[in-house]
Amino acid sequence: MLLLLSSLATVASVSLTTATATKLLPQKLPRRNPTLPLQPKPTLPLQPKPTLPLKPPATRMQLTGPRGSIDTRENFVSSSGRFALWAGFIILFFSSVYFINRYLWFYYLADVSDGRKDFRIGSSGGVAIFAFLASPALICGMVTFIASLAYLAMATHHGFYIRCFDGREFYYARYLDWLITTPLMLHALATGMNMEDNLWHYMFFNDILMIVAGLIGSTIGTGEKWIFFGFSMLCFIPIIYYLCWFKNRVIDDRLFDGAGNPVDLAARTLVDFLADVSTDGAFIPSMFFQVGFNNVMRLTVAAWSMYPIVWILAEGTGTISANGEAIVYTVLDIISKAGFGFLISTMKKNSYQQLVAAGFRLLVGTDFDSALMAAVTSRAITDSGSSSL
Numbered sequence: 001m002l003l004l005l006s007s008l009a010t011v012a013s014v015s016l017t018t019a020t021a022t023k024l025l026p027q028k029l030p031r032r033n034p035t036l037p038l039q040p041k042p043t044l045p046l047q048p049k050p051t052l053p054l055k056p057p058a059t060r061m062q063l064t065g066p067r068g069s070i071d072t073r074e075n076f077v078s079s080s081g082r083f084a085l086w087a088g089f090i091i092l093f094f095s096s097v098y099f100i101n102r103y104l105w106f107y108y109l110a111d112v113s114d115g116r117k118d119f120r121i122g123s124s125g126g127v128a129i130f131a132f133l134a135s136p137a138l139i140c141g142m143v144t145f146i147a148s149l150a151y152l153a154m155a156t157h158h159g160f161y162i163r164c165f166d167g168r169e170f171y172y173a174r175y176l177d178w179l180i181t182t183p184l185m186l187h188a189l190a191t192g193m194n195m196e197d198n199l200w201h202y203m204f205f206n207d208i209l210m211i212v213a214g215l216i217g218s219t220i221g222t223g224e225k226w227i228f229f230g231f232s233m234l235c236f237i238p239i240i241y242y243l244c245w246f247k248n249r250v251i252d253d254r255l256f257d258g259a260g261n262p263v264d265l266a267a268r269t270l271v272d273f274l275a276d277v278s279t280d281g282a283f284i285p286s287m288f289f290q291v292g293f294n295n296v297m298r299l300t301v302a303a304w305s306m307y308p309i310v311w312i313l314a315e316g317t318g319t320i321s322a323n324g325e326a327i328v329y330t331v332l333d334i335i336s337k338a339g340f341g342f343l344i345s346t347m348k349k350n351s352y353q354q355l356v357a358a359g360f361r362l363l364v365g366t367d368f369d370s371a372l373m374a375a376v377t378s379r380a381i382t383d384s385g386s387s388s389l
Contacts, residue, residue, distance in 0.1 A: 074321035075168040081326035082155060088330040089151035092144045095338040099141035102345040106134035132285040133347065136188040140341030143181045143188075147337050150177035154326070165221030169322045170315070174329060175215040182207050185340060186239070189300065192293035192344070193246050194286040203239050210235035218315040229316065233308065240305065243297050251355065253287055253362045291358050292347035296340060303336035 077085070150173045153159035159173025183204050190200040210232045217228030254262045286293075310332070314325035350358075352367045 072167040074323070075166065076322055077157075077169055077326050078323045081323040082157075084327040084330045085151055085155035088334060089148050089155050091334055091338055092151060093148035095341060096141045096143075096145035096148060099137055099144060099341045099345050103134050103137040103141055106137060107131070129285050129288065129349075132191075132289075133344075136192055137341075137345045139184050139188040140337075140344050143184050144337050144341055146181050147177050147333060150174060151330070151333075163219065163221070166318065168318065170218060171326070172215065175211060175218075177333075179208065179211045179215075181337065182211065185300065185337070188340075188344060189243065189293065189297060192286060192289055192296070193249075194252070194284060195246075199242060203242060206235040206239055210239070214311060214315075218311075225316065229308075229311065236304075236308065240301055243301050246297055247294060247359070248361075250361045250363050251287055251290055252284055253364050253366065255283060287355075288349040289347055290360055291350035291354050292343065294358065296343045299339055299343065300336065303332055303339075306332055 150159065153173045154171050159176075160169050160171040162168070163170050186203050186207055187200070189195075190203070213228045213232035213235065217225040217232065220228065256262055310320075310325070310328050313319040314322075314328075320328070355362065
């Protein structure tokens, strides 16, 4: 009985194993009918990829800062501004060398003309005329020499500080230059125009106050800077007025004796007085350079009138960058200083006809050129060469 049960269990186990294996075997695929054609798989049309428009290459990187931040990239002098400062130094330095050499040349000619008389100017006129031209030439040399020192400091990135209220480079060395050189320039003009001492002193102190007020205003970040700018302009306007007024002055063309007193020509003519060996007289030397100094005055007024405009755009409103400020101020300084000195150191004498043609008014109105030439002819004195200027 036990044997029969064991055999049945074995048969049942084998049957179960066979059925399980049959289920696990892969099923046979149905055969394809060879008469049916192959159907192609439907494909979707290719869609072109959307392309973004090409942006033009940016010429400068656009940086975006936090709201309320200040862009300080325009507050510093770049390589182009530094190049302008170096050019200003070189031009002003070599201009000073030229002007000082002209000063020495004038005094050399004055020394070699001692003891000679050029009656086209007056008694010992050679010494007077060369000494007269030498002093303004020396002033021009010192003006450009001092200015070249200021530009050397700025070109080597000195003589400035960073303003705390806007982070802008402020070159105070420029104002120190103006504080010294502009009064010297006015002194040269006052000498050439035979200006009265009281008028020259008034222009001198106005000029000092003008520069100092502009310097203080440049260091203020609030609207109070315009108060100092207005104060500076109140000092600047009288200077321009009296420089322009120079053209309307009456030129003193009287003859003076050796003691400095006007010569009374009621009893004798000017030619007789100049032809007399015993007399000693001369004209005021500035009379022979009025046309030349009038041109210097025009250049000075035109150049100086541009400085307040640049101040408004640079120190005042910051419209132009620190780099542009350095370039514009350099050009103005070269014109107003080097050009100023060149006109003075190369100035020629003007004649009576040139004075009249330029619109100047003369106190006496005597044709001094004709009188001097007639005196030279009557005395049979050859020209000493001092009037070659």
